[in-house]
Amino acid sequence: MGTDMDGRVQVRPGGPGTPWADADLDVGGIPRSYEAFGLLFGVRNVAGFVPVAPARGIPGDAGADVLAAAHRFDDHYEHSWVTWAELDRIDWDRPAPVVNAWLSRYRVTAGRLVRVGKGGWTPPDADPAEGAEWRDGDVVWRAERAVPREILDDLPELRHRLDGMRALAGKHGGDNVRMIVWFYG
Template sequence: MIAQLVRTLAQEVETLNDKVADVDRLIEARFRTHELAEIVASMPGIDPLLGAGFIAAVGNDLADSSSPDGLAAFAGLAPVPHDFGRRNGNLYRPRHCHRGLQRVFSMSALTSVRCDPNSRAFYDRKRAEGKRHTQAVIALARRRLNIPWALILGGRLHEVAPPRPPVRFRIEIQATSLLPSRQTADMSTDVSGMIECRPLARIWGEDDEDAVWHAAIDLFLLNTGNAYDALACLFGVRNSFGFRPLTEDRGLPADASTGLRGAFNAWGLPQDAHGTTWITWAELAAANWDETDRSGTRSRSTVAGTGTHWAPVWDVMRTLGEVHGPEHVRLVVWFD
């Protein structure tokens, strides 16, 4: 009797598995006919079932999310603001989020670690920083969420570029220094950030309670390069070139917008980001772009001017500065 019962249960499980497989095939076939299927499926780690889950959650045009940060909060991958009255900058883990969308990016992040060298490199870097496996996967999922956003808005497929080789550099500290010595290290540096503006400051004055900063646009959507000579001359990061940086280590602005704080905190703890600083359009416009590095062979203009990857950033800041005033537009950046 027991053998017969086991055989019956096994047959029922096989029948259920067959039905699940049939449903999966129907979902995959329906996904293939969607206008965004090719774009979504071009991402490493996204199979047809996860792709269908993504489209079911966000729709056809991302109209319900104003930015990648909003989509990350919707998926439960970033803190959300909890402001009231004049108190702002309060963030907490979202209690309500789209579990299906969260599963899409968590599962695809796990898969991409095995099949995508760039995802693997990012995961390994987070683990080397002391992150637990779950923390590293969440950080990777949040980072990857920016990709379909940009692809769908741009109407293009994802192209897997080979990971940048680590850059070797040496930091030497005098024996008399009070700081601990550091050995040669291998790591790469990525820049993140956001443009902010303060619309009402020009009208009511900077001291007015309504003259607060607002997140304008994520740097990810504008700047597609992170050449180290540009980071050196602008922000003093990787400055082996001997540039005099325009801004360096100012930290996160105390009056940063809620959107900016959400993006910054999405990276994890404060120590996860370094070199955090900011600069206004007024300062950028007044800078000497002909100034060179130590060797005299590179100028600010040639490494970070209007003919480089930074041109779209300057165009947006210039336009916002013309509307709201150059001192009320700023770029905030941090590095990992």
């Protein structure tokens, strides 16, 4: 059994000091991605990212419906939140500080390597050096540091939510748009 994420995106249309309202962006529709969870909130951080917003809890002004949803089940944990202003400061091209615990998988296509994902195989070396490779037919596994932009490439559902938050921030300001999350499983 793995870990999944749920939550809400909220906007404060009137600016600071006014109530938050749920936006029409479903956080629960984002598929499981330990690299994304680690980058944003430090949960299941297989890539070793320095998380943007680890375990902040649910904000006190989130509203009764958010509090009820976040605590609906006993297995909800690692509650946190992050504003668009904080997300907007992520350097999407800066590699994680350490080699990813999950290997990158490439397929040899027309004589060149095409990245097709992560994980699914464990190398014989428990702690492989960056750049180490293993081949199995037309599949190449490589130990490398994760790059946040690759998360967005692999996870269009997250990209869609972040694009929605960016649009809301363009209208209301980056500190007036936030994602509140909790994890379960």
